[in-house]
Amino acid sequence: MEQKRIINVSNRLPVKLCRVADELILQQSEGGLATGLSSVFNNYCSQWIGWPGAVVVPEHQNSTTMELNERNLTPVYLSEEEIANFYEGFSNDTLWPLFHYFPSYSNYNEQYWRSYVAVNKKFADAVVNVARPGDMVWVHDYQLMLVPSMVRAMAPDITIGYFQHIPFPDYEIFRALPWKAELLKGLLGADIIGFQTKADVRHFLSTVRTVLSMTPNGNKELVMGGRKIVIEAFPISIDHKKFHDLAKEKATDEHVQKVKAMGDTKIMLSIDRLDYSKGILQRLQAYELFLKKHPEWRQKVTLVHLIVPSRDNVPNYKKLKEEMNRQISQINGTYSVFGWQPIQHFYQSFEPHMLAALYKIADVAIVTPLRDGMNLVSKEYVACNVDQNGVLLLSEAAGAAAELTDAILLNPNDTKDFANKIYEGLTMPAKEKKERMQRMQQVVAEADIFQWAERFNERMTETDNEKKRPQQT
Numbered sequence: 001m002e003q004k005r006i007i008n009v010s011n012r013l014p015v016k017l018c019r020v021a022d023e024l025i026l027q028q029s030e031g032g033l034a035t036g037l038s039s040v041f042n043n044y045c046s047q048w049i050g051w052p053g054a055v056v057v058p059e060h061q062n063s064t065t066m067e068l069n070e071r072n073l074t075p076v077y078l079s080e081e082e083i084a085n086f087y088e089g090f091s092n093d094t095l096w097p098l099f100h101y102f103p104s105y106s107n108y109n110e111q112y113w114r115s116y117v118a119v120n121k122k123f124a125d126a127v128v129n130v131a132r133p134g135d136m137v138w139v140h141d142y143q144l145m146l147v148p149s150m151v152r153a154m155a156p157d158i159t160i161g162y163f164q165h166i167p168f169p170d171y172e173i174f175r176a177l178p179w180k181a182e183l184l185k186g187l188l189g190a191d192i193i194g195f196q197t198k199a200d201v202r203h204f205l206s207t208v209r210t211v212l213s214m215t216p217n218g219n220k221e222l223v224m225g226g227r228k229i230v231i232e233a234f235p236i237s238i239d240h241k242k243f244h245d246l247a248k249e250k251a252t253d254e255h256v257q258k259v260k261a262m263g264d265t266k267i268m269l270s271i272d273r274l275d276y277s278k279g280i281l282q283r284l285q286a287y288e289l290f291l292k293k294h295p296e297w298r299q300k301v302t303l304v305h306l307i308v309p310s311r312d313n314v315p316n317y318k319k320l321k322e323e324m325n326r327q328i329s330q331i332n333g334t335y336s337v338f339g340w341q342p343i344q345h346f347y348q349s350f351e352p353h354m355l356a357a358l359y360k361i362a363d364v365a366i367v368t369p370l371r372d373g374m375n376l377v378s379k380e381y382v383a384c385n386v387d388q389n390g391v392l393l394l395s396e397a398a399g400a401a402a403e404l405t406d407a408i409l410l411n412p413n414d415t416k417d418f419a420n421k422i423y424e425g426l427t428m429p430a431k432e433k434k435e436r437m438q439r440m441q442q443v444v445a446e447a448d449i450f451q452w453a454e455r456f457n458e459r460m461t462e463t464d465n466e467k468k469r470p471q472q473t
């Protein structure tokens with residue numbers, strides 16, 4: 001199919017500006033979206049518009065823009081006030097908790113909303129500035145739900161895709177939003193709206209039906225002012241080959257040796273951004289119960305607990321960090337002996353070879369969010385477990401559970417069952433581990449991020465061609 005120019009738009013760019021000494025330097029961004037999309041950017045997209053992750057004073061913006069432009073990146077600068085109200089506020093203190101089924105954590109604040117509208121407009125203006133005739137636009141995620149209709153208003157003929165990386169909640173949750181109709185109409189500016197799972201698609205369609213009285217046609221499309229809008233599930237994935245190859249590199253094995261030197265125990269691994277949706281406290285409770293019920297496993301297993309700092313100015317994240325630290329210290333305080341502690345806790349980011357080493361040697365990976373759009377850590381673990389001797393414990397509330405059915409699936413709130421499944425994972429026979437891991441690797445290798453991007457882009461291109469075909473009279 002003919003390759004068209006695509007403008008990628010997401011809140012964060014794949015690089016972020018960090019202050020080191022007195023200088024701003026560029027580093028790789030963390031988080032599912034930036035990491036995942038970086039792999040496909042060069043193949044599919046010619047420009048990426050987004051926020052560079054820090055406040056840049058006006059006198060430095062020109063030089064920063066030039067540096068980013070050299071990498072085909074276009075920055076949208078946010079002020080302190082916009083970071084507080086648009087990013088930490090409406091995006092992460094209103095939409096994020098609601099869409100992850102934490103309605104009581106959501107704050108409905110008019111100032112947040114006004115900032116969300118204004119910043120979405122900044123992004124839409126940036127798109128229209130960069131777009132050339134014939135380009136297609138691909139908008140990502142909940143921070144930018146109004147961008148599709150704002151771009152459409154300025155450039156009516158442009159083909160726009162929107163993909164939501166986080167869940168779309170049930171109507172009964174979504175209805176709590178004072179701005180629900182505005183957000184839906186914002187999205188409906190797109191020609192294609194993609195979600196992670198079929199359940200998200202179902203929730204979105206029933207919400208649109210209830211709030212806007214719109215029903216899909218026989219082809220499951222919505223029609224608005226004569227324009228068709230496709231709503232479909234596109235489960236995102238990872239660059240399987242990149243992770244698989246990384247796990248086999250010498251530098252990875254050097255880290256493997258370092259981790260092994262920690263002691264002769266089985267290794268359980270968890271890796272998450274600090275986020276209440278990730279089920280961090282529930283996992284610690286289950287591990288504690290497991291240690292209590294299985295004294296024979298004490299000193300024979302270590303939980304390597306890696307938490308990547310995130311959104312630490314949002315109050316609910318601060319509270320979670322305190323509670324997590326309290327629980328870790330209680331478990332370590334109770335069960336440690338000289339030479340062994342049950343949890344090795346890290347509150348930092350690790351470089352790729354170290355991550356691959358942990359994935360490679362972990363006997364059990366525990367990926368148990370309370371709710372997650374997809375969860376790419378689970379797929380990274382599968383890709384890096386090249387010796388096929390690991391077990392994945394996966395929450396049934398992660399989008400990935402629909403594909404990784406050979407994981408041990410569990411409900412993270414069911415502490416007793418969770419503790420039993422930790423035991424089951426640690427004692428699974430080698431043959432069964434290998435068979436399950438092989439099947440999961442096949443799933444991830446076949447449906448990788450390139451296949452995901454290809455499918456989404458094909459749908460956008462089909463729509464674009466259809467719109468440009470002369471209408472038969």
Ligand code: G6P
Nearest residue numbers: 012030031032033034141165166
């Ligand atoms: C989730 C969202 C992404 C976001 C990531 C990191 O995965 O779906 O849109 O990139 O979290 O969040 P942050 O707030 O650090 O950009």
